Amino acid sequence: MQIPFLSLVVFVPLVGAVLALLVPRHQERTIKILAIVFTAIPVLLVAWMLTQYDFGTAGIQFEERYSWVPSLGIGYTLGTDGISFPMLIVTALITLIATIASWNISRRVKDYFALLLLLETGMMGVFTALDYILFYLFFEVVLVPMYFLIGIWGGPRREYAAIKFFIYTLLGSVVMLIGIIALYLNSGEPRTFDMLTLAERGGLSFGLQWWLFLAFFIGFAIKVPVFPFHTWLPDAHVEAPTAISVILAGILLKMGTYGILRINLPTFPEAAQSLAPALAFLGVLSMIYGAFVAMWQKDLKKLVAYSSVSHMGYVILGIAALTPVAINGAIYQMVAHGLITGMLFLLVGMIYDRLHTRQISEMSGLYNTLPKIAVILAFASFASLGLPGLAGFIAEFFVFLGAYPVFQTHVIVGVITVVLTAGYMLWMVQRTLMGKERSQFAGTPDAYGWEVAYLVPLMILILLFGIYPATLMNIMNESVLNLVAKVGGI
């Protein structure tokens, strides 16, 4: 019998969540170990899937197709291809690391880890669902645990941040829901919510495509976030506990760009072609705007949050170009940003735990005070600014390379971001890590062994994807070629 890999990947964390709820509240250690085990299983499953993955095909793999509500054409359809599989890798890995990094959570432990596991089910579901209703369900499932994780375990302004996050993204998904219904009703007989079928069927008028593209895009753009829909992000990040920031930046934002790739491009190809220049403009705008605003931030976490706005702009630019090279670069950036920014948030959290401040101006000389953390932070900063040999460079380079023939002006303006990023990252390094160490921080413990242990795999992957990108690119290339052939380019 075929192993239902994807159902397992999606629902094993949910099983873990249920089990966690059954453990008595005071057995915190048991709950934590249980959570780690149940986030480790998806990592192993994804690794196993990788050994069976067919690199030579563009089609859907590991497909599971069951009828759910036949009268409405709703199916329980899961599957993965080169566009979603990289996201599965990132989701499994980042969630496991975030769970380990939550070891020191002491308030309402049971609820926290149950929600965390539920969150993983939602995220895995989004990246594997191939039915609109299923996709929408998972898309919403992500919201609820996220809302509570920020609202209960967050910083001082957690309530404001959580509500803002919830309402804002809910607003986006409601618009998307209208889009789903409209698509369903206008796609001819037999009616179905199946993503692949609807993408294949086509036949939507240009005007309808245009509106549907917009409806889905608004839902996804808020998630990414694309300027000007981004202001929930810094608030959510600053207030969220460390591990949740890591998941938010590392995985959640990618749900937006993934949605554009999975739904908008193949289902509304003509609208995609016509709106591509607008998308490219928004991408470049986000890149530059995010970088400038990041430069002025006084709070380390906010700086990283705005850097996400800037880095996700590359993804939008890459998608907009509609060339195989640029879209490969965009997906590569989704992975690279997930790893790199995840790392940055982990490090910021480690520093905050120790110094009880995130104000850049209150730090100095951390190279000497916290040598291990500081060196790893420097590594992550260079990865973030796109140093060759690290994953971010490959992503940015191929986005630019693939977009240049299509959007020459956008690229020529967009490359300025490369200097701006170096500017704010290195300025941050100069103010926090360099300089004389502060006496009040003397004797602060450096990174513990277990903390280094979950950072090192990220560093290894960032290096591997930077030096030999074929490891990751081979997974996605065929599917990307297929996608571009479907859309047809500009």
Place this chain on the structure above:
Amino acid sequence: MAQYAWLIAVLPVLSWLSIATFGRRLRGGGALLGILASGIGFLFSLAVLRQVIVSGPVMISIPWLTVGEMEIEMGIKVDALAAMMLPVVTLVSTLVQLFSVGYMDGDVRYSRYFGTLSFFTFSMLGLVLADNLLLLFMFYELVGLASYLLIGHWYEKPGPAAASIKAFITTRIGDLGLLLGILALFAAAGTFSFDELTHLAEEGAIAKGVLTFAAVALFGGAVGKSAQFPLHVWLPDAMEGPTPVSALIHAATMVAAGVYLVARSFGIFHAAPEAMAVVAYIGGFTAIFAATIAVVASDVKKVMAYSTISQLGYMILALGVGAYAAGLFHLMTHAFFKALLFLGSGSVIHAMHTQEMHQMGGLYSRMKVTAWTFFIGAAALIGIPPLSGFWSKDEILIEAFHSAYPLVYWMAMLTVFLTAFYVTRAVVLTFLGKPRWAAAAAGAGSHGGHGTDASGAHSGAHGTDHHGGHGHNAGHGHGGVGGVVPHESPRVMTIPLIILAVLAATVGLIGSPLLGNPFGKFIAFGGEVHHAEPAPAVMYLSLTLAGAGILLAWLVYGLRIVSRERIILLVRPVYILLKNKYYLDEIYGYAVVGGALKLAQILSAFDQKVVDFLVNLTGWLTVKVSQASAVFDLLVVDGAVNGVAGGMVLGGRGLRRLQTGYVQGYLLAFAGGVALLLVVFTIW
């Protein structure tokens, strides 16, 4: 043999990783490993060079990545150009590391220093070997990283910290050009390979406009890395790093990477004459521009830094006028004599604990080896025959004379005079005359290592004396300038000086017409040996100008017949302008850095006050509208969404209610909502 040339680059990787892993636990902090790695690499390089001379270039490549429908390969290209660079890089690297054993003795981060030097050597060799633009670009940025790390070696001090970021950002601005050039060329030609690009450019397969744009853009990368005007400002600041680093990275090798880049992609430049003109003028202007600043600099390392910028200008202008071999010949000779001069300065600084030449003088009798080797380096830089600098500079001048750019020729020629003047001035102030360091003892504390004149005009951010940073002080127990007892440096430092001095004196012969210029024949671009017609007048003029420069400096600083103060008074505005480096640091600081920060501030405020305000306003209005429309609604529609909406206004009160509830409850409500939706659909 040459197909294994990549091993030369792998050796320093091994030493870097070993030092990074084991660090201080290694005997001697890993210095020996680094020296061995580059030393063996040097011997190997000689073997490779010999093979390339005998049996021609070697290229190998391996598949690297399939993206879209194109396959990208990575490989090495060991032709005459690379084969010439390999021994230069490995030899200078070896000697500098040897010198550093003495110079950095007792430094707090001794191991890190040698580890980073190994990393640099690796990156530089990778850059030299790269057979395509993408790989070269990657190493181009990695040498920048090494430079950043080494400039910031003493990162506790504000000077090195600021200088390191300035170097990285400034060169990265140039790298933007390089990146755009690569993108444009790839869009037009579909390849990164130097050979294929050269071929396509010569065939005319790439549109003229694209070619010119790409060449000028690529040259941007060279302007940044090789510190050409207007991106030269990072190099003088880079002197905040340890002096041996300045010798290796900021004189001999990395700064020459820009020249190397232009030489590597010469096929593209060759096919774009307008771009060549830009190269020639930028090079020529930089040569004379930097030399004028060197004339008034009082910090011995700063003199050398501006001299380096000026000499790099010679190389660039040589390439710009099409004198491919001459430019590269100067790259090689300069690598030796400038490394020598920097290490010599290091030896002096090691002894004096200051970089101010006005606090030196009379050191000849105290440190004879340093002095004599310095004299040789200085003479080579001025271009006194038969030392190396004479042959290479002379060739460039002749080529510039024959070129279509008389202005460039005259800029290069006048630079000869300025060079002779500032070099002689440095030699005299440092080694000859009466010692000023005894006198300086009293005042040392008050002006803290700064220039004695016009120091008020200096930008305060640039402290110069970092000798306290290297732990040598403690070992010898002599403090500031006041208590100095100058002494010759240990043998581990003087031996590299002697080796470099021998090379600086003799290496020029391989490019001299006396021996039939074997260098020029070997390095010829595209295999076409370039014969410049001899122009004796050029040589006589340059020798005359050099002599005049030496004489004037001697009169002012040596014999003191011409009063320095009188001259300064006479040309005071010019003097202040030069002393302040044409105020370019101030202009950039105000316009570029200040402008960017101002924009960042404005956009941040915009983000808060406008974008986010609109979001919050929308939320607030929505709540108000819903409140006003019907209280009824609020009472009936129970559950999460409403609680959330109310919470927007009610804030904590609303949330407290949510928090006491169970997660499951909300999920249930949510699931119920979806179920309701399904029912609605069914009825539909």
